[in-house]
Amino acid sequence: xxxxxxxxxxxxxxxxxxxxxxxxxxxxxxxxxxxxxxxxxxxxxxxxxxxxxxxxxxxxxxxxxxxxxxxxxxxxxxxxxxxxxxxxxxxxxxxxxxxxxxxxxxxxxxxxxxxxxxxxxxxxxxxxxxxxxxxxxxxxxxxxxxxxxxxxxxxxxxxxxxxxxxxxxxxxxxxxxxxxxxxxxxxxxxxxxxxxxxxxxxxxxxxxxxxxxxxxxxxxxxxxxxxxxxxxxxxxxxxxxxxxxxxxxxxxxxxxxxxxxxxxxxxxxxxxxxxxxxxxxxxxxxxxxxxxxxxxxxxxxxxxxxxxxxxxxxxxxxxxxxxxxxxxxxxxxxxxxxxxxxxxxxxxxxxxxxxxxxxxxxxxxxxxxxxxxxxxxxxxxxxxxxxxxxxxxxxxxxxxxxxxxxxxxxxxxxxxxxxxxxxxxxxxxxxxxxxxxxxxxxxxxxxxxxxxxxxxxxxxxxxxxxxxxxxxxxxxxxxxxxxxxxxxxxxxxxxxxxxxxxxxxxxxxxxxxxxxxxxxxxxxxxxxxxxxxxxxxxxxxxxxxxxxxxxxxxxxxxxxxxxxxxxxxxxx
RNA sequence: CGGGGCGUAGCGCAGCCCGGUAGCGCGCCUGCUUUGGGAGCAGGAUGUCGGAGGUUCAAAUCCUCUCGCCCCGACCA
Numbered sequence: 001x002x003x004x005x006x007x008x009x010x011x012x013x014x015x016x017x018x019x020x021x022x023x024x025x026x027x028x029x030x031x032x033x034x035x036x037x038x039x040x041x042x043x044x045x046x047x048x049x050x051x052x053x054x055x056x057x058x059x060x061x062x063x064x065x066x067x068x069x070x071x072x073x074x075x076x077x078x079x080x081x082x083x084x085x086x087x088x089x090x091x092x093x094x095x096x097x098x099x100x101x102x103x104x105x106x107x108x109x110x111x112x113x114x115x116x117x118x119x120x121x122x123x124x125x126x127x128x129x130x131x132x133x134x135x136x137x138x139x140x141x142x143x144x145x146x147x148x149x150x151x152x153x154x155x156x157x158x159x160x161x162x163x164x165x166x167x168x169x170x171x172x173x174x175x176x177x178x179x180x181x182x183x184x185x186x187x188x189x190x191x192x193x194x195x196x197x198x199x200x201x202x203x204x205x206x207x208x209x210x211x212x213x214x215x216x217x218x219x220x221x222x223x224x225x226x227x228x229x230x231x232x233x234x235x236x237x238x239x240x241x242x243x244x245x246x247x248x249x250x251x252x253x254x255x256x257x258x259x260x261x262x263x264x265x266x267x268x269x270x271x272x273x274x275x276x277x278x279x280x281x282x283x284x285x286x287x288x289x290x291x292x293x294x295x296x297x298x299x300x301x302x303x304x305x306x307x308x309x310x311x312x313x314x315x316x317x318x319x320x321x322x323x324x325x326x327x328x329x330x331x332x333x334x335x336x337x338x339x340x341x342x343x344x345x346x347x348x349x350x351x352x353x354x355x356x357x358x359x360x361x362x363x364x365x366x367x368x369x370x371x372x373x374x375x376x377x378x379x380x381x382x383x384x385x386x387x388x389x390x391x392x393x394x395x396x397x398x399x400x401x402x403x404x405x406x407x408x409x410x411x412x413x414x415x416x417x418x419x420x421x422x423x424x425x426x427x428x429x430x431x432x433x434x435x436x437x438x439x440x441x442x443x444x445x446x447x448x449x450x451x452x453x454x455x456x457x458x459x460x461x462x463x464x465x466x467x468x469x470x471x472x473x474x475x476x477x478x479x480x481x482x483x484x485x486x487x488x489x490x491x492x493x494x495x496x497x498x499x500x501x502x503x504x505x506x507x508x509x510x511x512x513x514x515x516x517x518x519x520x521x522x523x524x525x526x527x528x529x530x531x532x533x534x535x536x537x538x539x540x541x542x543x544x545x546x547x548x549x550x551x552x553x554x555x556x557x558x559x560x561x562x563x564x565x566x567x568x569x570x571x572x
Numbered sequence: 573c574g575g576g577g578c579g580u581a582g583c584g585c586a587g588c589c590c591g592g593u594a595g596c597g598c599g600c601c602u603g604c605u606u607u608g609g610g611a612g613c614a615g616g617a618u619g620u621c622g623g624a625g626g627u628u629c630a631a632a633u634c635c636u637c638u639c640g641c642c643c644c645g646a647c648c649a
Binding site: 009013014015016017019034085089092109111143146151199313315316409477478507508509512513514515516527532 | 578583584597599606609610611640642643645646648649
């Protein structure tokens, strides 16, 4: 295509609204424009990238035996009430009424709709396994959309749903999707890692997230430096420590700690390290308030805590509750003499002796508090975030932490939805059996954003070949008839050879074109001008390396064919 | 929802404290020159100063309310 016929509104300045690299570059390179918070128009260039990613997804999903269909964006409340998610999903579910006052929502995901289809249309185990997928616009009314396509409210998602007659089959379906995802993100040119993930509210037993490693990621990944273990920090297990502090017990002593509330303040005041202090945090879990003991240098993992308490979420108690329960303002809570609420503790507390802890009295802590002698713990559990240097919970090595962008997630759902919606088929005994389900999502726009996060420089985007909006950016740096004719010939030849070519045929100066080309990030740039043609050559620049070579126009197609094979081995 | 910040031309911003009828750079349009890393000269167009109300002779500027947006947090299948 010719630049003169495409809307590619590149920006010279960084837009004020964008902070992260991918958001900034998507706006600057003319890929997207914002319509409202978290809602974007995909401009021609941006849409081409999304279509490339979608095509890779289609090929791999089809290869894995999934079949494409398309469900509606609007779905009726009744389906959501069947699974109780109409109430459960909260404000993220955008609801509305039609002219007949019937309730609808915009689909944030499609378990209900697909399960409804399945129960209506599928009768026999002989039809299984089945895997349906779609690539479609989703709407989630996020509390805080951010970073452009990274976390939008309206976004394009590939979602797939598998149905099997038994657990064994479901695991095979799951593994197929896991493998397909690995191929998809590899083909997209991403450096990623599949990590064990929390199943959250969607439920189920097993889940993996596909994380693109990038500093701007919102998630934290913990992985073994030697073994294969990798997990979302929300999920990463921490082994129970085996070592016990051998010190002899010292007498419990109150100590005045005026205005010292935080770990930093108390440890500095008492000249101790955070490892000798135990934080007592009060959490609200449903109707209950619980106390959680955690070592001073550790952080509570609220996902683990919620799972232990069998609630959907926990929230730190407000100061009034703390005052009411402990008799002291926040900053001085402790387990000694704490009545009427459950006291839970992280495993690390078990081995500690002579600890510093709040005294449930304003401006006071205890020194030398000891488990059993001074306070009791109802239950010990893994309640903290893993830290760098912790032993890998499975396999060799110690954990390292890194930031990641979640581009995909796979879930083994079990019968969570088929049970509530009674999606069953007859088995080989003629007996009804609930389908065992799995669900599998990929954020298409987020994948594009993640690719930019991993592939850019100070000049702009450096697209991996398979998802580039164009393979070749043809730049004419002279308006002469000679150059224009030579460019027109190459333009046709390259397209005939199967390349997607963007010809910058604008009358602008060379510098403008070079800068836009670097910004837009096609893998290869071809510069045609009178100077080069006089020498019988055109210039080929590889965007990623910046390496330029002088090639005779007749050799160009073959030369680029070689370069592109190197750039995308999977396409061969 | 809590904290911080911003809404002035298509984009990036100044002006606001101290009220006097709106400006800079880029972009855009016209002409001439120029044309291999964001050209030069000349001329030109573009604003409900986010919105509403108030104070005032006079409001982009002061006051009140409100809407939108960004960042941090909380939240996030």
